[in-house]
Amino acid sequence: MPPLALFMITLGIITGTLMVTSANHWLTAWLGLELNMISIIPMIAKQKHLRSTESATKYFLTQAIASALILFSSTLNAWQTGSWDITQLNETCSTLMIPALAMKMGAAPAHLWLPEVLQGTTITTALLVTTWQKIAPITLLYTISNNTKSNMLLMIGLLSILIGGWGGINQTQLRKMMAYSSTAHLGWTITTMSVMPNIALLNITIYMMMSTPLFLLLSSTSSKTLQTMTTHWSHSPTAAIILSLIFLSMAGLPPLTGFTPKLLILDNLVAHKLTTLATMMALLSLLSLVFYLRTTYLLTLTAPPTTAQSMTMWRLKPHYNQTTALLTPIALFNITILPAMLM
Structure with missing residues (x-):
């Protein structure tokens, strides 16, 4: 991978995580999650064989579904409470938010994508998926833990x-x-x-x-x-x-x-x-x-x-x-x- 491309990907991963950890608005957190997801997909698919492409596709689809659930839950919460504040999540919307964050992290029962994605990528990228990529959703889960x-x-x-x-x-x-x-x-x-x-x-x-x-x-x-x-x-x-x-x-x-x-x-x-x-x-x-x-x-x-x-x-x-x-x-x-x- 060219050094400039690697620098841009690394910058996107770090920036997306920092956006989520420092956000108090659901749209800002959602944008950080999307930036984080898009940035790591080229690292998963950088190997030139079909297995890595399959892993990148599975990762993209599952993360896109989870992001859609997060956006829908936060929008519904803003409609009901009139606030986009992350800490103002009501119990009804938390029922949708928790499974979405669990899918983001790879928790059961939405865990089936994680072994397949890790098997089709390098060990270094697997390290990022199992560690760094969990920081953002765990931060959101920690923020809303009192309202779940x-x-x-x-x-x-x-x-x-x-x-x-x-x-x-x-x-x-x-x-x-x-x-x-x-x-x-x-x-x-x-x-x-x-x-x-x-x-x-x-x-x-x-x-x-x-x-x-x-x-x-x-x-x-x-x-x-x-x-x-x-x-x-x-x-x-x-x-x-x-x-x-x-x-x-x-x-x-x-x-x-x-x-x-x-x-x-x-x-x-x-x-x-x-x-x-x-x-x-x-x-x-x-x-x-x-x-x-x-x-x-x-x-x-x-x-x-x-x-x-x-x-x-x-x-x-x-x-x-x-x-x-x-x-x-x-x-x-x-x-x-x-x-x-x-x-």
Whole structure:
């Protein structure tokens, strides 16, 4: 991609997100969402094959439907209340707004586009779709959290945790597996949004911090399937250990960082007399734990700690060790920040 085109696309993505996060008018927020959507489509379709074009088309159609629902809901709200203020959303219009924002983010049941889009694009673009592209709709959901129906948020969140864990078990493609992992983490965020919005933002922030070095390491090793994960230890034990710790942290195992937001979420749900929901969320998270542990097993326990000769070493990039050295401090900071979170 030409540098000027890449600069314009990056500028559009950043500007669209900033417009949404700083907006207090529904039309301004809608324009920011549209700018953000249009800017990332060329990045999804930049590969010259039909799969990337199909992914870009699916992304455009689903995001356009969600944007139309957002515009219709905000217009209906302005007609009923006489105000375009984002914080003045009534309960009737929030019934349309919440599913539209859930479709924007890739939450269940409108999540089917996310695995297909991630499978047809590069790992770097998949990182943007699962992290940066969620900032704008999550900001809107955070803004209207006081005016939304908590039962709908709890139902969407619980369904996202279930589908995210159940769908990830059957995947051998890493990008699809991370798409379902994103849906599951998004379920924890949406569930908490109606109870403690600040903890919901903490949860999604920690997920983005853990996902960034994970996707970058997968990109540097050209890892696309679970089978290719078995050669990491023989080529770079450091990368294999870091990836294993990040996967375990995303699973929510103590004492890693991913355990902190889940503990806070369950504690607040119990404090708000939602013990049954907290128990169901904790049990459903075991589904996600299955494919996280399977990936960790392939990384660290399927090959001896020796330099093995593999016929697939040609797929690894020459700058693999340099990238690992640069990402090691970031990854270690992300997965060992737990003591600071508990203070």
